[in-house]
Amino acid sequence: MIYLDANATEPLRPEARVAMEQAMAITGNPSSIHGAGRAARRVVEDAREAVAKRCGVAPAAVVFTSGGTEADALAIHALGRDRRLIIGATEHDAVRAAAYGAEIIPVDASGVADMAALEQMLRGSPALVCLMLANNETGTVQPVAEVAALCRAAGALLHVDAAQACGRMAMDMVALGADSLALSAHKMGGPAGVGALLVAPHVAPHPLLRGGGQERGWRGGTAPMMAIAGFGAVARLAPVEMSALRDRLESLADGAVVIGRDAPRLGNTSCLALPGVAAQTQVMSLDLAGIAVSAGAACSSGKVVRSHVLDAMGLGSLAGEAIRVSLPWNATEADVDGFGHAWRAMAARLLQRAA
């Protein structure tokens, strides 16, 4: 099987496995005062420092959560209190569901937020703006620093979902100007089940889970030390440059329309439309040929749901005909060539039928 669905989850990086194996040998609750607790706490705090350093902030900014979804929900819960909610049209469901009823910032055909529209929307009562750094379906990178400047000028707060971006591009929370930032370990090659919300110093805790007041009052519950060890290990790794492989892949996909090609985007993500062929048929065909890719968002029933991201980009029928190919950190040229071979076989069969 050739795995090209990194944006769903990255293969575990060996460094994370080693760190977790070492952590598994440790017994202790990081909140305990004895030596066992201290040993566990050291693992958690080492990881906290690594995650903080990765994003250019102080370790005290890092709140460990169960993942990106919780980090987004916590940010909206805490920073969105008594504020209007404004979110990008292509946000992940983690944000959309937590910010139900929010005003929507339109995007252009590449998925980039409309700055003039946002400026208009910011007039009025204080808001929390949620904008993702990089999109999970297209890889489109938003002009977050510019958005942050607009927000600051209007007295708005800015939450940035960086779940897809963090493992794949260098970034600095201060330079981005975000008031909070959501991360997910398994999108960086760490384990699923752990993530973080990074919060600027001026933001006061307002937890979803109060519990025993762990994470400086931001998030109750015993920290999952083993998973956090894996998160810390991948936070120490530099992003892998994938764009050369990605370009090669796109050159092999005969007949494909590359969505968002001209926008700044992640080096590992291609959104490829095959006009006239349903996305689900493409995903099934490629799966049967041993290639793992995805389309839209997989709902819990397993069916492919039409992509709100591509709809928001005004792609019309192409929105239902595009798949996402996302290269994992360990993708090889042979993987990409294998994809090209399977793609061409599929396109030949399906386009002949569509004609």
Add this chain to the structure above:
Amino acid sequence: MGWWCACLPPAATRSTANVMRVVVAMSGGVDSSVVAGLLHEQGHEVIGVTLQLYDHGAAVGRKGACCAGQDIHDARRVADRLGFAHYVIDAEERFRAAVIKPFADSYAAGETPVPCISCNQSVKFTDLVQLSSDLGAERLATGHYVRRIDGPGGAELHRAVDTARDQSWFLFATTKAQLERCMFPLGDHPTKAEVRTEAARLGLEVAAKPDSQDICFVPQGSYADVVAKLRPDAMEPGEIVSPEGKVLGRHDGIARYTIGQAKRLGTAQSADQRRVVTRLDASTRRVVVDTAPPGATTLRLRDVNWLTEAHDMRCTVKLRSSETAHGARVVVGDAVDVLLDTPARAAPGQACVFYDGDRVMGGGFISGRNDAER
């Protein structure tokens, strides 16, 4: 099973000519699960597909009737357990347009629809045959109790060996081209009990799952609610009249009636002579009742599908799936008429399927214009 079984290479690399890539339509029930399991066991490359046909929210957890939520889960578990690919297809929009809406429209027109036939005609045998070809599969297999037999003129549709389970009536509208691509492994199974035994042998948790009942998209068995929502006009009150037009009572929507029905007639029912519905007039919203309806002897059909060359024939016909066949003559002219040997209750919208022994020769839908109206 001999010692050589273990030596067979995996399906993908096997060069045996009769190993195929097969799409199996899996409902999550025992029948289609056994089909998938048997084909997988025989070494075919099985691709399980489950259609999400409607929002099942209301029906979740309901035992004994189709509730897609649990059914989709069950189908996926069978595929995961046996180790073949499985996909869920969102067919909600298509199902609404091709099955649910025509179902309501048919009732509003004073007919009695058979939604399972529309579903087989559209979502199942049109769309899934197309999908199987898109996926490079040679065959589409389903858990229907019918037999496909290859005769001199190509694929033929025959009644199942287990006549109590036979579903051929519901499949008459499958086209010859679709039939060529289909396989129905359960048609040769002697009984349903034997199918359940197979399911248990294959280790499938669905082995003891209850059979689905009713119309799958009708929650709690109240089809009137579905019709009322889509076609409120079919639920407006009107008169119950005699064949001469004498008003005998009132009704609360023609969609609640079908030809031959004796219930729900209220004051229009007679104590000494039982009355039944003989006609539904959508334009005047009248339900016509009579004491001694002769039944229909000539039926005009529409949307006739032939599984042989179209020709006049002496055959048997069935107006319902589980009735004894009637002797009849099929006459092909500008339209297709069926002359029944003895009068029978015939509701417009229902199917009339032609059989030559066990073989389905074709069939059509009973149109509103037949002598039951006169």
